[in-house]
Each structure stands twice: as C-alpha cells, then as structure tokens.
Amino acid sequence: MNGKAIGRVAAGALALAMLAGCAGERGGSAAVPASGGDAQSPAAAGGQGQETFGTLASPCGPGDAKGATDQGVTDTTIAIGYGDDRGFTKAPGLSKEMGDAVSAMIKWCNAQGGVNGRQIVGHQYDAAYMQAATVMQKACTQDFMLVGEGFAMDESAEQYRVACKLPVVAGYTVGPNAAMGPMKFEAVPYPVDYYNAAPLKLAAKTFPEFASAVDLVTSTSPAVMAGSNKIAAAMKDIGIAPKKCGVQLNAEGDPSYVPFAEKFKSCGVKALWTSKSPDPAMFSLLESLDRVDAHPTLVFEATWYSQAVAKWNTSGQGDNIHAGLIFQPFENADKVPAVKKYLDLVNAEGGKTALLGMQATSAFLLWATAAKDCGSELTRQCMVDKLSQVHEWTGGGLHAPTDPGANMPSDCTLMVKLTGSTYKQVAPATVGEFECDKSNLLKTDPGTWGTKLDEDRVATTFLTSDVIKPQA
Template identity: 50%
Template sequence: MRHQRLVRAGAAAASILLLVPACSSDRGGSSDPGDGGESETAAAELPTDTFGDLESPCGEGDASGATEQGVTDDSITIGYGDDKGFTATPGLNQEMGDAVAAFIQWCNGLGGINGREIKGNRYDAAIFESAQVMKESCSQDFMMVGHGFGLDENAEPERIKCKMPTVPGFTISPAASMGPMHYQGVPGPVDEYNAATQQILIDEYPEFAKVGMVNSDSPAVDQGLQRYFDNFKAVGAKATDCGVRLKSAGGDNYRAIVQKYKECGVTSLFTFTPPSPPIYSFLEAAAVEGLDVIMGSEATWYLEGVLDANVGELTEGIKVGMQFQPFENADAIPAVADYLSVLDEFGGVKGLLGMQATSSFILWAQVAKECGSDLTRQCMVDGLSKVTTWTGGGLHAESNPGDNRTPYCGLLTEVKGDAYEQIIPAAKGEYFCTDGPRTAPSSAWGGIELTKDRIATKYLTDDIITPSS
C-alpha cells in the first residue's frame, strides 16, 4: 500500500544531516562576510522586498540600544561557519558558511535588521575543533546562526554554559539536536524522523526491501546514518551494514568490501557517506566486480561533484532524497531562484546545505526584526519558540522549528547524465508526504535522556534561557 499525499511547495506557508565536500579554503574565524569566493555566473535580479513567499526581514529602521553581547546601536554580531578546513575532506560543508556570508551582504545592502548592520564572525571547526569555536563565539557573538559542525556535541557544554541561543543549519548529535535554546529551520530531532523518501524508495523500488547501509569511519557520518536504519525499518525494509565502514581518507580494499555486500545478499545500497574519492572508488570496484544493485542517498549527494564523477555512468541512476526543492525548480519556486541569485551576486559554493543554512538565517532574521530595539537573547528565544510553521519562504517542506518537529514530506531525484531529474513527485513544487513523522524509540536516541519538554538532559543546567510564555 502506498502511504502518501501530494503537497504543493509553499501552500502551507501561506497559512519553511549532513556533510558534503565542496572546495578547500583557509581555516580560522573571519569577520569578513564576503570570503565565500567569486561569483560563478552573471547575477540574476536580487530579491528586495521579499524572499520567496516571505516579506524580507531586512531593511532600514531606527532600532537602537546595546541590549546584549554583540548588539549595539549600529550593529548585530553573529557567528556562523562549517568544517571546511577538515584535511580528509577539504571544503567540508563550505556552502553553509558561504550562504550565510552572502546573505549577510544581501541583508546589509537592504539596510540590515531594522537599520542595524549585521557583522559576521566565520568559524572553521574542521570537524574536531567545534568546542574551541564555541568558546570563541561565546566571547563575542550575539548568537550562532546557519552553521553546521560534524562533531557538534563537543560544542554543547560551552554553548549551554554561556547561554548562547543557536539557529543552526543542521545538527547531527542527539545532544545538539535536542539541546536547549536551539531552533532550526529544518529540525532533525532524535525522537522522531521523516521517512518520506524511504517510503518512496520502498514503494517504487522493491529492491530496497533488503538494503545494505554504506557506513564510514567518520563519527559524524556514523551518528547520522543510525537514523536511517530506523527510517527503513519503519517502512518495512530490512537494513544491515554488512560489517562495512569505509575509510574517509581512502585506502580500503574495495574489492573485498564489494564481496562483503555480495555475501550479505543485499539488493540495494543506501549511503549517508559524503560523495568523495573513497566512495567513488568503491562504486568503481562494485561495477568491476558485478555488484549490480540500485543505490539511494540523501541530499548530501545533491552536489555538482557527483555529476562530475558520472564518467562511464559511475553515479548514473543514484537516487537522491531531499526535503528541499532542487535548483532545477528555480523557474517554478521563487525562493530557490532568490537563493541562487544571492549566491551569484556575492559568490560562494552552492549546495543543498547552503539552502539549509539560508533557511535558518532567514528564520533568525525574521525574529530579530520582530524584536526591534528589544533585541535580546530572551526575545529571540521567545520569538523562535512561536514559529511553528516554516518553509524558508518555499525552500523546503513544511517544518516546525518552535517545537523542534521534523517535516514529514520529501521528494526524490536521480542522477541523469550531467544533471539531476526530479522523479517523485513528477510535478515541480510538489512533495510526497507520509501521514506524519515517525516516532523513534528511546533506544534510537543515542543514549541521551529527554525532559518532558523534549530537551536533552546531558549538558543541561538550571541556568538557561527558556521561552517566557
């Protein structure tokens, strides 16, 4: 039986995991929001009064007052960043920092937030330095916005200690996903999950009834992949890792790994591992050794590098599930066109994680605007907690940042030559939806405990900012 309904992108908004390689860059914090790179194409018309189907949160005004660390009469200082300095995968998540850098410039060009200029400190956690990044941010920033760090749990004790609210682009660890003072454009809580794209795969491709999970020795990837075991089980599939963990730095005996999957008897593969030379080598070995199975992935594989690697049909037909509208739909989805035009104008790597960071930045900016001269962390927590319907202006399926609830819709694309093609639903702007998010058992929470308000207790203290109401 097919459990679905089709929803048009943005229809509900009228009533908003993940590691990918991009380009190498220098490490370290930067106060220059324009270090995202040169523009690749001629810029389309920039959005001004709106972003997608939202009124622009940026513009002139007369807000004033040094209300909080990082807030003055004239400016608001935020932190943002990625893992672009990770030596094993240079440029990791760089599109996230690039997106926030570009949107800071875009917003300031319109007048900032109520007339206050946005200043940005860009950080590079390089996977292993998220705790140090948070210490630095705690000493100078108003909030962290639109960032994504692979080992984000390491930063949680510092963040909570300094009472730093955060609006990340993504979270991976259970502690960060369920942390206090945390609101995310597209939440990924551990106690529920979106099984929409797994439902599509099992409905449309019977091979996914017995799926082999392609894991990695990266702790961040391993944490993220665990959720997909539950996703597949929820839709009736048998998921197994077949005892395989690819080395993120390469150097595996790929023929032996292919043999393990053959012995495992799987009829499909699924990966959360970032597209990179090691996994391309695995795919080459699979083709040579005759492991002819269908392969699925999440939005980490929606990347120009995957198309570049499609020589000899190496990545042809890989199914890529996502909760965001693909770039190919920019002619039908204004928010996608707006994201691309801002990146074209101000430079930077484009990617799905860039749109994820953008959604969180726009969410933050909208609430900051509403706070006006009373721009405090308390006001931000109060305002963010009330945003229970969000699509980022039409960038993605409806989510609920205020209550930390996941979307339950998605779509499926696949690699076709040198492009991606949306295959389910066939119509641009539509989503495949299940009847709701799936509840994850406590055994899938990564060892954390939750309060009655669904907050992780692991690093929780009595001295945090909570919604006033």
C-alpha cells in the first residue's frame, strides 16, 4: 500500500472514529420491530429467571468446559484482546466508548460464571491511533481472539493479524483489507463491495424534495471525496440525480461560507446530503444557509446523530437535520430493552456511552454466543465455523438485522430528527421499528474497493494458504 493510500485510509479512519464516537441495517419492504431476536439464540421469553440482554438469552453462565484447547484458553479462563485509540494525543479519548463497553460486558459475563464456566480475562489495548501494528503484534502472542476492538489504523495491523492467524469479532473496521480480511467477523459489517442505500431511499420516500432537488456538500478531503463519490453512485442507482451546484468546501477551512450558501440557494437546492463530519466548517455552512434564508431539508450520515451536534444547535439552525441509523437511538431506550441494558451496564462502571459502544457490545455478544456453542472444544477453528453460520444478528435488539457470517450489511434504516438538543425517531412512524428491503443493498464499483477480493469476497493482499477457513 503506497503512502498516499495510507494517508487516505488514515483520514477516513480518523473521521469515522472521532465522529461516530461523539454520538450519545430482509426480504420485501417491511418494518422490522425492535423485538426481533437473533438466529443463534433463544428469545428472552425462554426460561424463567435466565439473564438476558434485550431479546437475547445470555450466552454467559456456569459450566464444565475443560482443556487448554488453543492459545489463550485454559481449563478456567479465556483470554481476549480489546481496545480503542483513547490515548491519541490529538483526540484524547478517541473511541473510548468501545473499550468501556467490552470491559463492562466482561464483568457482566464473568458475574454469571463466564462462558461455560471459564472466566474471561480481558487484555485492554490502547492503539493511540498510530500504534495499531504494535498492539496487534502483542495480541498475537497472548490472546485467543480480538473482540469488540476498534483501531482507526487497523490497515497497518492487518498483515500481522493474518500472519499469526488471530480471528477477530471486530467492533468496527476501517481499512479495506481489514474490512474484508480472513478470520474476520463483525456484528455490524460494512464491506467494501456492498452499500446499504436504505437511508437514501427512506429520505426520498419521506421528502419529495430529496428525490427531486438534492445536492451533496463535498470537500477537498480525500475521505469525504471518496464517501461522496460512493453516495453519488448509489443515488444514480436508485434514480436520484444531484443538482451538481459546484460547491466544494476546503478541508483546511474557508474564510466565509455565505457564498456557498448563496450558491446552493440560487441553484434551487431543496435538500442536502453530506458525507462530511459535523465539524466547525459544516456548522458555519448551516449557519450561513440560515443567514441567506435558505432552509433545505438536511439528511446526513449517522455521524450527525451526535451530542456535539445537539450542543451546537442552541439557536435551532440545525432543526432540519435528519440522520439515518441502523442502531436504535438512545432515545428509544424505554421501548428497546437492549439499549437500556447497554446504558445501565456501562453507566454503572462510569464508562462512556456512544453508538460505537453499542457496536462493540454487539460484537462481544456475538463472540460469546459462538464461544458458548463451542463448549469444551473452544478452538479458533470452532469459532470461525460457528461465526460463519450466523446469518441474522441484532445484538439482542441493539440494531437492525445484519449477516455477520456472510460479511453483509443490513438492508434497513430508521431516521431521527434533531429539534433543539433532542433527537427523535420520525420514520418509520412506530418507534423502534426499522424499514428494510433486500433491494437496498447495492453492489459497489470494484474501483472503489481499495483491495482485490477472491471468490469468497476475502481480501487477497495479506492472504496466506494457512488462514483458518470455515469448515462444514
């Protein structure tokens, strides 16, 4: 991977990790309720008195599993690695919610007896943004698996993970080789070769102006340009033609955003979409739109579901902001038991709560469910086999159904709207429901993948002949 490519990955990684961390995806068109269960586990209604996580019966509890079956596994313990980039000096606390979530889940699981009686020993890592490769090399020497971690520079660590045959149930991935790597599973996959257009379709269905008079707010940032190109291609696939008003923000900032606002207004824009993060430049643009009396409908990426945005919106200039989510918003906690459970467990430990924390929590639950099914035969091969068979997963109701086993994203979304400092679900109308349709999954242009995939949709860059593959 050349230096420019690494730079692009780094820029995208930082934007994703920083902004996702600020926040507080079946056949036929259908509304999926929050109470949907997970394919691998019985629903909470299953045994009286059993510990649950939302609709998921807890995979943790006592048992008689025995044997030092693989690296990091003994008669009594299972060693897993997890962590984030909290020590990054330019963004202290980066993705801290992920490590906090897994730490709380380990404590919750061990209090029930561990997994089949084996206690979980967690090795927490701080990749501090630039140390992902160093962290991975250490994990290679002591951990059974990585679980629920999120390292912004995971691409730099992927060659070491593959070489030491360390399976992972990631909290999130960024680099294309990490997202499509062997022995890699995610509770909420974001593969490079498919895109979930559900938020775009729901926006067009909800707001006629989005379908007829939308434009993109782009930037000179390589990460934003790449995201904008993907969105433009998806819009074309579903019959939406952006107006192409020619507005592009400078990634280093602009002296005034009023000219951009006036250009959007004179161009006849009635709706805006952006892959750009909620940063001071975007806030200035929104304030400038208000100043020139332009009030387009704003439908933005999930990163705009953020406490930073809510705190900025003191004057109501962001009251027209909508965001498409595949996770249940925290405001739905009274209707979605899994969200309340997540908040209760992490808050009890004084941890940070945010969407990436729920993502890491779902990853832990997915890992623990597979580990329970392996019993005394707890090997990396068994874990890869079991995880590859999970084709419907919601983390007990934390998010819309995904397909971890096939590395396929959700085909669902819900939409929230910001009013003042409060977000509220506005579509579908029933709180807690998602709108889903298989046709929402669009194939992407291989030229945008950033890596080559084999016939199994696995990145070939670091692939070796002895990686652990699912066996029937």
